[in-house]
Amino acid sequence: MDDPENYNNGVFIDTQNLPVMRLMTPFEVDLCGIYGRSFAYFSLKDRLPVILTKIIDQLSRDGDKIKSANSASNEDVTSFMQAVAKLKNDLVTNKRYEPLTVDTPDAKKWNEWIANQEHDKYFNNVWLFSECYVYRRLKEACELTKGLADFDYFEDQKTKAFNENVELMCIVADRLVTMVQKSDKEKRKNDFITLLKIALWANKADLSLSLGDVVSMATQDKEKPRFEVPPPAPTGKKSKVKAEPPPPAPLYAYDLDPFQMILENKDRILVDDTPKMVDQIISKAEAMNKAVDGNTTFKYKCSCHRLATLAGMAICKEEVPPPPAEPPAEAVAAASEAEKPKEEGEKPKEGEKPKEEAPKQIPCPAKMTIPQAVMFDIVCDNAGYELFADLCLAHFLIAQKIVKKVRFHVKNMPWFVSDVTIKDFSSVIAACMNSTFEKEIPLTAAGAAAAAASAPPPPAGEEASAPGPKILTAENLRAVATQWDQYFKDGVFAVMAEDYWTYPHPFKDMKKYDYNMYRKLQYAVAVLFKGDLNYRKLLGERNCNPTTTFEHALQGFTPAPLIAVRTVKSELICGLPKGKWDQLTSLDEKWMQRGDYGVIQYYPKGEALKVADRPCMDYCRTCFGVICPEHTDI
Numbered sequence: 362m363d364d365p366e367n368y369n370n371g372v373f374i375d376t377q378n379l380p381v382m383r384l385m386t387p388f389e390v391d392l393c394g395i396y397g398r399s400f401a402y403f404s405l406k407d408r409l410p411v412i413l414t415k416i417i418d419q420l421s422r423d424g425d426k427i428k429s430a431n432s433a434s435n436e437d438v439t440s441f442m443q444a445v446a447k448l449k450n451d452l453v454t455n456k457r458y459e460p461l462t463v464d465t466p467d468a469k470k471w472n473e474w475i476a477n478q479e480h481d482k483y484f485n486n487v488w489l490f491s492e493c494y495v496y497r498r499l500k501e502a503c504e505l506t507k508g509l510a511d512f513d514y515f516e517d518q519k520t521k522a523f524n525e526n527v528e529l530m531c532i533v534a535d536r537l538v539t540m541v542q543k544s545d546k547e548k549r550k551n552d553f554i555t556l557l558k559i560a561l562w563a564n565k566a567d568l569s570l571s572l573g574d575v576v577s578m579a580t581q582d583k584e585k586p587r588f589e590v591p592p593p594a595p596t597g598k599k600s601k602v603k604a605e606p607p608p609p610a611p612l613y614a615y616d617l618d619p620f621q622m623i624l625e626n627k628d629r630i631l632v633d634d635t636p637k638m639v640d641q642i643i644s645k646a647e648a649m650n651k652a653v654d655g656n657t658t659f660k661y662k663c664s665c666h667r668l669a670t671l672a673g674m675a676i677c678k679e680e681v682p683p684p685p686a687e688p689p690a691e692a693v694a695a696a697s698e699a700e701k702p703k704e705e706g707e708k709p710k711e712g713e714k715p716k717e718e719a720p721k722q723i724p725c726p727a728k729m730t731i732p733q734a735v736m737f738d739i740v741c742d743n744a745g746y747e748l749f750a751d752l753c754l755a756h757f758l759i760a761q762k763i764v765k766k767v768r769f770h771v772k773n774m775p776w777f778v779s780d781v782t783i784k785d786f787s788s789v790i791a792a793c794m795n796s797t798f799e800k801e802i803p804l805t806a807a808g809a810a811a812a813a814a815s816a817p818p819p820p821a822g823e824e825a826s827a828p829g830p831k832i833l834t835a836e837n838l839r840a841v842a843t844q845w846d847q848y849f850k851d852g853v854f855a856v857m858a859e860d861y862w863t864y865p866h867p868f869k870d871m872k873k874y875d876y877n878m879y880r881k882l883q884y885a886v887a888v889l890f891k892g893d894l895n896y897r898k899l900l901g902e903r904n905c906n907p908t909t910t911f912e913h914a915l916q917g918f919t920p921a922p923l924i925a926v927r928t929v930k931s932e933l934i935c936g937l938p939k940g941k942w943d944q945l946t947s948l949d950e951k952w953m954q955r956g957d958y959g960v961i962q963y964y965p966k967g968e969a970l971k972v973a974d975r976p977c978m979d980y981c982r983t984c985f986g987v988i989c990p991e992h993t994d995i
């Protein structure tokens with residue numbers, strides 16, 4: 362009989378052909394495939410190969426459909442399939458990384474990074490690098506064909522997953538319409554927290570974890586016990602705090618009610634910073650709003666040439682239009698006067714021509730220390746129901762006038778199966794706008810009892826009629842999505858697909874690899890990082906001691922106040938009370954792999970935005986060091 366020590370998650374720990382040890386990841390080391398009892402090993406050995414096999418299966422099954430949808434040839438499909446099969450073989454046999462051969466700016470960077478890795482094999486290197494490399498190679502396999510360059514090999518799975526979760530979206534949309542109306546401080550705070558928790562549990566719907574199988578949050582919930590171990594009792598001596606009563610029974614028999622889920626999973630949020638965080642963000646946003654309104658300094662003359670000289674960079678030699686004359690001081694004062702909102706009823710005097718609007722002055726981004734508007738950033742994770750939940754939160758922040766703009770950061774290529782791309786962003790909004798979902802939802806026994814108790818007595822001699830079901834429709838879902846579409850058109854919602862999100866680097870290295878990305882984040886009142894992959898990057902893919910503070914675990918990555926909202930789907934965590942990790946691990950060694958627990962963590966102190974010591978992000982692209990281009994995304 363095989364030694365059970367040789368198995369992890371039912372997967373054989375191959376110490377013969379792979380460089381692995383029969384260990385869980387020790388503390389204070391990077392996650393890596395060499396630890397045979399780790400989720401990293403299991404993912405590289407089993408999960409990723411299955412994801413790749415499913416792409417090959419899809420191509421052989423739906424090749425004709427894919428060809429006609431992409432105007433691709435047989436040759437394109439065959440070459441893509443062969444590349445995926447080779448990639449899978451390279452991975453499972455732990456080959457050295459191969460340089461990318463496609464001629465794109467990011468591929469050049471990748472090749473430098475590959476050349477600089479101390480370990481250049483899949484199982485030997487940091488898990489994050491290897492995993493991102495696999496997804497980048499997948500994209501390259503498409504880029505190298507003529508017809509499949511834009512093919513999203515995960516699109517079908519994302520669409521199916523969206524369709525599976527429409528009922529949940531209708532339930533949330535019905536509540537959202539009440540949350541976006543004028544409300545008092547306390548309600549606003551509670552609604553903010555509720556939407557953060559909806560966004561947290563929506564992170565359970567993740568197709569890379571389910572190996573691309575469609576995740577219906579509801580069936581996931583019904584088919585297996587939601588949690589394989591009961592929530593642990595509080596650590597330490599007997600608690601003096603009285604046990605709270607269980608949440609009230611649901612009134613309607615939804616497949617799954619996301620609001621009920623919040624109540625039931627209360628103890629599954631291992632770190633919950635929401636109460637202090639929400640107050641701080643609201644006050645910070647108010648202060649920032651005042652600073653933005655009071656900012657009448659327009660330093661529009663670009664200083665990029667000067668900063669490039671200081672940073673030892675080449676001066677941009679593009680042919681450029683002559684610089685505009687420096688405006689006289691009075692003109693600047695007049696322009697700032699013109700920017701001030703007119704008092705109600707203030708009209709041009711009779712006979713006076715309406716003043717022409719002063720030309721919009723765009724501050725040089727390298728000089729800006731105050732953003733142009735109060736913005737909240739969401740670094741998105743999965744499409745489908747999770748993106749829907751993020752949009753609900755964004756809608757609330759705008760409607761409650763907490764911020765003026767929300768920037769969504771998404772991936773620029775198909776990533777980790779279900780991650781949001783720009784195309785997914787539009788299709789999720791469109792699908793919500795066009796949903797015709799309708800379903801009769803019966804009352805539960807508790808609901809029937811409550812309805813009967815509150816019903817007026819029947820007229821004398823008549824019997825009380827049985828309380829009825831309700832019809833859940835997509836009416837409010839369509840309405841909120843129509844508003845999102847408008848926000849998007851008006852620039853209130855902005856979608857950005859920066860390269861950094863598909864780099865293999867942890868966030869602590871963002872300043873080094875992409876200074877301008879870091880700077881862009883600095884304009885936000887807070888940046889919300891969604892999901893497990895972003896969490897791994899926040900913690901530098903390092904298995905820190907679980908009691909390490911969030912601040913310490915961030916290793917200096919503090920562009921703005923940061924929020925991490927993540928269900929636990931990989932073996933690293935910080936900010937836990939002493940003893941909690943041991944307690945959970947002793948009950949179930951794999952508690953960190955299923956997304957059954959979550960954290961909402963907050964770090965309040967962003968690095969102050971100073972005048973940059975190097976040119977703006979568009980230097981040599983649209984900015985030639987003379988006048989500033991229009992920056993719509995900052």
Ligand SMILES: O=P(O)(O)OC[C@@]1(O)O[C@H](CO)[C@@H](O)[C@@H]1O
Nearest residue numbers: 567569570892893894895930931
């Ligand atoms: O980022 P997400 O969608 O929350 O989770 C991504 C994930 O499923 O994929 C990674 C392994 O492939 C793990 O970090 C995690 O389990």
